[in-house]
Amino acid sequence: MSNRALVRPPSARLEQGLVTHQQRQPVDVARAREQWQDYCHALDAAGWDTVEVAAADQLPDAVFVEDTVVMFGETAVLTKPGANERVAEVHGTEKALRQLGYRPVDLPGGRLDGGDVLKVGRRCYVGVGGRTDPAGVAALRTVVAPLGYLVTAVPTRKVLHLKSAVTALPDESVIGHPPLVDDPGFFPLFRAVPEEAGAHVVDLGGGRVLMSAAAPRSAELIAGLGFEVISTDIGEFEKLEGCVTCLSVRLRD
Numbered sequence: 581m582s583n584r585a586l587v588r589p590p591s592a593r594l595e596q597g598l599v600t601h602q603q604r605q606p607v608d609v610a611r612a613r614e615q616w617q618d619y620c621h622a623l624d625a626a627g628w629d630t631v632e633v634a635a636a637d638q639l640p641d642a643v644f645v646e647d648t649v650v651m652f653g654e655t656a657v658l659t660k661p662g663a664n665e666r667v668a669e670v671h672g673t674e675k676a677l678r679q680l681g682y683r684p685v686d687l688p689g690g691r692l693d694g695g696d697v698l699k700v701g702r703r704c705y706v707g708v709g710g711r712t713d714p715a716g717v718a719a720l721r722t723v724v725a726p727l728g729y730l731v732t733a734v735p736t737r738k739v740l741h742l743k744s745a746v747t748a749l750p751d752e753s754v755i756g757h758p759p760l761v762d763d764p765g766f767f768p769l770f771r772a773v774p775e776e777a778g779a780h781v782v783d784l785g786g787g788r789v790l791m792s793a794a795a796p797r798s799a800e801l802i803a804g805l806g807f808e809v810i811s812t813d814i815g816e817f818e819k820l821e822g823c824v825t826c827l828s829v830r831l832r833d
């Protein structure tokens with residue numbers, strides 16, 4: 581049994597990616613490509629076979645592949661990204677999923693970015709206030725409620741996406757950097773972390789989590805909870821409001 585992860589190579593125009601909450605900074609595309617390779621190697625080393633969505637140089641933000649699809653077991657829900665500049669990214673993801681044997685479904689209305697969808701067991705929190713609108717939440721609900729998911733909208737105004745503010749550890753506790761979380765009261769088990777980038781974990785399975793190298797104090801805190809932390813430098817992507825979660829879509833068997 582193998583786990584696969586979709587990834588998409590950085591565009592040659594990466595430096596033109598969108599920024600919303602941060603000040604624009606120059607992006608070193610060559611360095612970003614190295615960081616992306618390291619990120620893919622970290623996934624590979626943890627037992628995830630990376631599958632590349634075809635590169636798209638004309639789409640600066642395409643590397644942030646998580647925003648284009650949300651997986652619910654075998655069900656892949658293609659999104660309608662909230663930024664018009666990013667809508668065309670979905671086609672490449674759809675094609676890659678079809679080649680892997682999935683039959684993806686379209687979000688039946690509204691706007692929604694994958695980065696706004698946090699699944700914790702059968703709970704599905706969806707950030708609203710930035711890229712995702714209430715119609716997008718309602719549309720997602722019509723697709724996934726029959727699969728047994730409870731969809732809850734969560735106000736998200738301080739950062740780009742819900743998962744820029746909070747993600748979940750393998751024990752289903754939700755971690756966030758309090759100044760950036762609109763309302764921690766939405767999450768039954770909330771743990772504060774001391775750094776913005778410390779709020780972002782990719783669950784690699786087996787008690788291992790992938791984190792940004794920009795959050796050493798949060799990594800220490802999480803290691804102290806008994807998880808194995810693997811850190812990787814994604815600094816060039818963080819300049820564009822990207823996080824470790826958004827650079828891949830995990831296809832769990």
Ligand SMILES: NC(=O)NCCC[C@H](N)C(=O)O
Pocket residue numbers: 597598599600641644646647663666694695696740741743744820821822823825826
């Ligand atoms: N899920 C994510 O955190 N995606 C990051 C997207 C960053 C990109 N520059 C954007 O603004 O859409």
